[in-house]
Amino acid sequence: MATSSFKNDCAMADTAVLLINTGSPDAPEADAVRRYLAEFLSDPRIVELPRWQWMPILHGIILRTRPAKSAKRYQGVWTDRGSPLIVHCSDIAQKLGNALGGKVIVRAAMRYGNPSVASVIDELCAAGVRKILLFPMFAQYASQTSAACLDAAFSHFSSLRCIPAVRTIRGYHDAPEYIDALASTVRAHWAKAGRPEKGRGRTLFSFHGIPKKSSALGDPYEAECRESAVLLAAALGLEADEWGLSFQSRFGRDEWLQPYTIDMVRAWGDEGVDRIDVLCPGFSADCLETIEEIDDELRGIYLSVHPDGVFHYIPSLNASNAAIALYEAIVRRELAGWF
């Protein structure tokens, strides 16, 4: 996939913001998904097993079986403009650039797949950029996401003779603007669907999981997810029996952070909770893991245990006004002295 050109915008800007997200395959087809998963799952940040142990499993089993299944899932969420994740991220980049008054170039790049971090950095440098703010789009720091995104940039810098001045964003899980943005998304949803009735309905904050072992090795991700959820519940005035936190998207057989989203929703359905509203606060943009796994698969699981129940998926921040205000506040703070 080609990266966007720099014509007409910010001809004079020597400062750029590079938004980085995980990435998607180039197409919802098995071959493209295989290439993407090969890059993704070969990253030692993602699977921390010794290479001699992991590579035979990856190439001998996973890359033979998963691409076709994942391709089908991607086909279900693909849009006319491509992968929802990439579409949302490029919309965010464009709107954030406008909000910053064109004084800073804003681009989106993907850690795995395209547009690659290396190609976008090359374009920025060729356009005269000398200062870059690297902005992984993950509020809660995880080595598998935030650090992996930064690795891609630093690894590319190591191949360049002239590197730009660099600043990085580590996370923003407790930033008031982040909590406000999420709270306003939930309130906008309540304005349309009504607030879940205490005693009958509950709100679930579902975060992407990571292996329990990574947490034990010192990853602050779990603690940051819990803090974000507590702050958000307080901002929304939700009492302890009105909300829950869970972890989704488990991959492989190891134990991941718990409770698992599927178990939580099944248990709530069995308990007779009549309405469940799910928000995925750790996803800056809707993607396979929210649209297919939550809005489709999880909805089906809940309705299978509680057929009369009501299930709402609350969309991610995406390129909403609340999201742009959040990113603008963070960027202005982090670029102090640069523009």
Ligand SMILES: C=CC1=C(C)c2cc3[nH]c(cc4nc(cc5[nH]c(cc1n2)c(C)c5CCC(=O)O)C(CCC(=O)O)=C4C)c(C)c3C=C
């Ligand atoms: C939001 C934070 C995320 C964390 C933490 C995370 C950890 C993590 N992910 C995998 C494995 C896969 N993730 C995949 C896709 C994917 N994951 C995130 C976010 C987090 N991952 C995003 C935004 C996406 C992109 C989805 C899209 O729409 O393209 C995939 C590929 C899809 C699939 O085949 O399921 C895999 C595989 C691990 C192993 C991990 C932590 C160790």
Ligand SMILES: [Fe+2]
């Ligand atoms: Fe993931």
Ligand SMILES: [Fe+2]
């Ligand atoms: Fe997944």
